[in-house]
Amino acid sequence: MSKRVIIIGCGIAGPVLAMLLKHKGFDVVIYERQPEIQPSGLALGVSPQTFKVLSILGLAEPLIPLGQPLEEMTTYSQLRGEILGKTNWVAIIRSWLGWPLILISRARYCQYLFDSAKGRGVEIHFNKRFADIREEGEKVTAVFADGTEVVGDLLIGCDGLHSGVRNALFGKDEVTYTGLVQIGGFAPKPEYFESMKPGMLQVFGDGAHLICTPVNSTTMMWVTTLPQPTEAYEDWRRLGKDETKEMLKGLQAASWENGPKELIAATTSVTKYGLYERPILPVWHKGRVVLVGDAAHPTSPHLGQGANQAMEDCYHLVRLLCKAEPFTDSSLQTAFEEYERIRIPIVTQAVEGAKAEGARRVQVGKEACEERDELIASGAGDTPERRKLQIQLLQGPFMGESEI
16 A cells, blocks of 8 residues: 655645655645645746756656756946856756756746646645644644644655744744845846847846846846845735836846846836745654755755755655655654755755855945955856855756666
């Protein structure tokens, strides 16, 4: 009899984890607190590490045309009015790892994963807000806010930064506001960008940083990071038309030449959200419950590793659960400890690297910004340690053949 696995959360990790488990013969069901898949957020990068995991399910190749493969990255200094560097590292990555780096709208990516999971027979329930856990013998029960309960052999929390599963296991710890907000939106590709290769343009300014990139052949996404002392709730919030107009007028980047000005002026929708931190847990499991993705190790978006690292969690957890069958308390304990041993060192580096990148991007004061821009232009900031981390992150959960 196949083991029943309860997954809490149907964002990005939940559907992929469910499909991998179903692929290996597990009985899987997902419970999501929202009433439907949310069209929230902006865009994200899908790197080779994720493509390797999706390829196990035959979902990698069909994903590529839904986004925009990137060919180069250009770094520009607003203060100096010049390009600090340009690289075709994305092409190098593809030739090395066999997969591209693409940018895709978060809404489109989530819908793709949801549709794929439903198409493979994964059972998904909406409007199910997780409330508590109860363990009895070799079974775990998920209790929901509407009073219903469901019993399984294993429960996996994929419910993000504010994970209710994490709170139920280890108590509620602090979610700390970083003092930074991100404001971004989508726009039809301005004529200015038509002659450029598809790629990422990042602009460093005094007290603000901007990234703009295509998400398909006709649409671009931009996002600016800037300090905001007062707390800004981290849930993605779509802004109304009048509010959008006023906000865009007040942005530093709205007046930046060489692309940003035209892009922001053409914006059709805007989202604003605060950036928050929550500690990486030293242990991600208790009994027959385990955490995946942001529930265990939330990260700021500055290295684009949040969703990609969650895919590596999914791969290793499924691989180790297959080895743990038939499930016993002892075999699950061994699997979870090995999962944490493999994943915690990597995600710790990713989270710390993202935090350092965020500090580098948003510096205030002409002298500090000039020093930073010179460091970037000279290449001195691209240390061997930084390159080593990038390589380690991008190569993914395995080299060669998958063990799943």
